[in-house]
Amino acid sequence: MSYILENADRPNPITNPNRRRLLAGSTAAMAAAGLAGFTRSAMAQAVADTAIAAKPLPAYVNWKNPESMIVHTASTLETKRSAFGTSIVTPTSQLYIRNNLPAPDASVVADRDGWQVVIEGVKNPRTLSVKDLKSMGLETMAMVLQCSGNGRGLFPNKPSGTPWQVGAAGCVVWSGVPVRVLTEALGGIIDGMQYMTGTGGEKLPEGLDPKSVIVERSVPAKAMADAMLAWEMNGEPIPLAHGGPLRLIVPGYTGVNNIKYIKRLAFTAAQTDAAIQKTGYRISPPGQKGDPSHPSVWEMSPKSWINSPAPETGAVSAGRAQIKGVAFGGLNAVKSVEVSVDGGKTWKTARLVGPDLGRYAWRQFVLPVKLEPGTHTIACVVTDSRGNRQPEGRVENTGGYNNNSWRDHALTITVV
Amino acid sequence: MSYILENADRPNPITNPNRRRLLAGSTAAMAAAGLAGFTRSAMAQAVADTAIAAKPLPAYVNWKNPESMIVHTASTLETKRSAFGTSIVTPTSQLYIRNNLPAPDASVVADRDGWQVVIEGVKNPRTLSVKDLKSMGLETMAMVLQCSGNGRGLFPNKPSGTPWQVGAAGCVVWSGVPVRVLTEALGGIIDGMQYMTGTGGEKLPEGLDPKSVIVERSVPAKAMADAMLAWEMNGEPIPLAHGGPLRLIVPGYTGVNNIKYIKRLAFTAAQTDAAIQKTGYRISPPGQKGDPSHPSVWEMSPKSWINSPAPETGAVSAGRAQIKGVAFGGLNAVKSVEVSVDGGKTWKTARLVGPDLGRYAWRQFVLPVKLEPGTHTIACVVTDSRGNRQPEGRVENTGGYNNNSWRDHALTITVV
Structure with a gap:
């Protein structure tokens, strides 16, 4: 009772020639997309989305499902509202992408267990490999990962930046070692350290002040309580595009605080003076640039x-x-x-x-x-x-x- | 602070030329696979698995992750033990495949909402489309889906059939309408109906007695309590290979009872006389063929x-x-x-x-x-x-x- 099966129903992102490439503003396109029943503004948005969706997937994420993504730029991809489904967990193939810097070379995921992270601000600082971390403990946690700017496209005054609607977010299952297990194993956090500071392992563009581009974020040390260094998401090793081999997960905090390719986790007395922390990601009054007196974009709200x-x-x-x-x-x-x-x-x-x-x-x-x-x-x-x-x-x-x-x-x- | 990203770290199942194709029994292959520390029987099994894994993915599931699957035949694919990870939910790209008949033509997933299912054995029998079902209710449930023969490969006497180890199973999130919502809407189940019988929508091979090949299974009517007609799995419409557009989900019951492409759901006084029920999937003593006096393969055990x-x-x-x-x-x-x-x-x-x-x-x-x-x-x-x-x-x-x-x-x- 076993037969060869011959049907295929999933578009292959590389080879599928049938992806819709509708033209913005075309009535025929709207009809084709079944938008006849919607109001003008909804239609306009849907058509705009359709137009955006027609951009091809960038090569480094060509494994995403093209039907479910809106490609804003090569480093900003949004999940379509209709693609969220009702399965709670957002499949990795449909999860948004927002990267501040290009990912490290793919060679870093050729030997995932060999990736190293420096732990500082603890009594016994150490450099640990992913292999070490995997032997130390395991936790699995579901968390909403949401870009700080999700919903920016709904501001009427159109702030600069990616005009995300709702799709720069997903619910993701992470596995890794709890940060508290690490700090306990290394003698505890040094007194007076108010922040947990993570540094990303991206290669910095040449010719620029490193502080102006490095992805390094500080969050209140209390955020450590449920944080983890994660090597797996949604049942697979974390893809390079999402921060593998190792990502800092700070549940309840916006995406930028979840440092990809983490190479240093430090408990520090002050916040980092990297631009992305000092002036970037601040709730600054309209018209004003961010500065350290403005609240940092940290915890997510209901x-x-x-x-x-x-x-x-x-x-x-x-x-x-x-x-x-x-x-x-x-x-x-x-x-x-x-x-x-x-x-x-x-x-x-x-x-x-x-x-x-x-x-x-x-x-x-x-x-x-x-x-x-x-x-x-x-x-x-x-x-x-x-x-x-x-x-x-x-x-x-x-x-x-x-x-x-x-x-x-x-x-x-x-x-x- | 936005740059073009250029790295890719996921093998594309179609284009990736680097899939390991190790030769069975080769010492060099074992060393390459890092098997040096294992006992002979484990080694032999691992090498056998590696050899099996070297079969290419069948075209209809070419979107599966080739690194995570053991291809037994075109209709039987197993998840590697190491691919299960620790994220609870098994990604669809890594979930096992076991199909008793070829899937219907892919045209059935071109209009998923148009797929129809006949509901019988209720006071007001009706034919409902998936679109109808979606308007009637919604439930989301995680369930272990496990082939009845998972672990067959661990029987020392090697029963005939796919020699699954542990990978003909996964934990899957399903969304659909509860069967009890349906039966209530249709006036309730007719008195005396002891079984819930589902019929798959596969095209039957010509020249054979339909009863000998049709995928039609009966389970005790009490299994209805938490059963659903599902259109989504793991955040996406159910792929054709896994039973989309519509699958009967009977939680706690082995895979074969979860009818793919369900076209008829009937509450019946007796079990179906289809061979897959009457003589197939029975716990028959070694050497004996299955018959209705032997227990049917229904509920899963711890x-x-x-x-x-x-x-x-x-x-x-x-x-x-x-x-x-x-x-x-x-x-x-x-x-x-x-x-x-x-x-x-x-x-x-x-x-x-x-x-x-x-x-x-x-x-x-x-x-x-x-x-x-x-x-x-x-x-x-x-x-x-x-x-x-x-x-x-x-x-x-x-x-x-x-x-x-x-x-x-x-x-x-x-x-x-």
């Missing part, structure tokens, strides 16, 4: 968004529907999610769906509704386990960081 | 195995190490896992690692040990929430089904 119905998946039919999305608390677990189908006038509590992967993961929610023909603005808002509620408005800032406004994330759909 | 250290990952260094593996209860949650490094003479309780994805998922376990030079037999045993303990021995049967013997699954390693 946030949720709707993935379905989504503009890019076409017209919405009247009748019974399931409104679906994701919600997370940043540092705290999700307590509840409310959904509105009337632009925030009235709210109903959604059902949380699927296993709970822990406080740093996102939860899926669903609300069954009956949609009447017409135009509706659907929105969602999450409340975390400490009672923090996702705000209606955004905090304006030059960099367009940390947008968790539920109103900015509302979707206007036309039901036919 | 089982665990060690993934690391594994023969295929090379010599084991003396000193501190983490023994890692997976454990599941079948129908019940995992309560505890014990590990032995002396062939079962003494046991230590392992730590369960990572989030708990529910009673049908597997748990990872880890036990830190200090390995002395020499030969050691490492083993593990799981106990479920009802106190059922994985047995030492196997139940001998013609088909080589349901091997959950902890002794058969023990690994002998040489530490240097």
Whole structure:
């Protein structure tokens, strides 16, 4: 009862010739994409997304699923809203990419166990290989990885930087050794060290002041509690594009604080004076450049968004529907999610769906509704386990960081 | 601070020319694979595995990760023990394949929402499309999917059939509509229906009695409680090779009961008389053919195995190490896992690692040990929430089904 199987249903990113390459602004393209039922702004966005999606995948991530990604630039790729699905964990093939510097040469993943990291600011500083780390302990944790600028594209004043919608985020399972296991093994942290500082192993561009380009970030030392040095994500060794062989994972903190190719983990008395920390990734008032007096982009705040119905998946039919999305608390677990189908006038509590992967993961929610023909603005808002509620408005800032406004994330759909 | 990235670290299954094609029995090949530290039988198995792995991926699953798969035949692919990692969920690119018939034509996944399933044995029978199902409800569930014959290769008498070791299994996240939501919507199950019978939508080979080849399985109707009709796995629409557009998921039941391309779901008074049910997948005494008097291969039993250290990952260094593996209860949650490094003479309780994805998922376990030079037999045993303990021995049967013997699954390693 065993036969040769001959069908294939997955596009190969290299060889598949059928990827859609729709033209921006084309009515035919909109019709082809099934966008007839959407309002003008949703249509415009969907068409813009489609146009962006038509850029080919960069070679170093040609293993991503082209149908699920929006390619902004070679170093910034976003997951399409419709690609998030309802399986909680975001497949690596669909996870966003945002790299501040080119990855090291691929030779560093030819001998993953040989990669070394220097541990400083502990009583017995040491250089450890990944092989050493793997013998010291193991933890597995699901965590929302989210770019600091996710939602920047929803700021009306269009801050400079990648105009991410919701797809510069994913829920990822990491495996590695807890940082606290390391520090205990090395005699503990030296007194007075207020920060945990990670340094990335990227090759720095020549001719520039290293401090101006190096990826080196400091977070409060307390963030160490659940942090890990990770070698695996989503069941595979961490791909080079995502920071392998070794990445610092700081759960609850935005993407940039999760240092790729980590070569040094130091407990330090002060924050690093690298530009990416000193002036970059600061919540600075509009029009002002970042400086150390402005809050650093560290912890994530409660946030949720709707993935379905989504503009890019076409017209919405009247009748019974399931409104679906994701919600997370940043540092705290999700307590509840409310959904509105009337632009925030009235709210109903959604059902949380699927296993709970822990406080740093996102939860899926669903609300069954009956949609009447017409135009509706659907929105969602999450409340975390400490009672923090996702705000209606955004905090304006030059960099367009940390947008968790539920109103900015509302979707206007036309039901036919 | 944005640069073009140029590195790639993932082999493309189509274009990567560097896949290892080691020759069976070659000492040089064993050395190249880092097998020097293993005992003869482990070596022989690892070399055999390596030889098998050298078969190319069949075209319909050319998107699988070739480094992680053992290709037995075009319709039977196994995950390498070392590829399981520690992320709980098995990536689809590394999940085993076992298909009883060729998949339908790929055209069926061109319009996934249009796929239809007939629901019978309910008071108001109906034909529903996937689009209909998606509007009716949503559940997400993690479940161990395991071929009925996983572990057959560990039977000493070598039953006929694919000689799976441990890799015809994975932990998969499914999304779909619960069967109980469907039956409630259709007026409930007709009285007296003892079985839930699913029929696969494969095209049947011509010239054969359809009953002799059709994939149609009956399970006790009580299995409906947590069953679902699923359209998504691991964050993506179910690939054709894994049963998309629609698959019946019966958690806790072996793979064959999870009907791919399901076109009919019927509540029936009797089991189907299809050969795959009537005589196939029966626990028949050695030497006897299956018949309806023998137990059907339905529920999975408690089982665990060690993934690391594994023969295929090379010599084991003396000193501190983490023994890692997976454990599941079948129908019940995992309560505890014990590990032995002396062939079962003494046991230590392992730590369960990572989030708990529910009673049908597997748990990872880890036990830190200090390995002395020499030969050691490492083993593990799981106990479920009802106190059922994985047995030492196997139940001998013609088909080589349901091997959950902890002794058969023990690994002998040489530490240097």
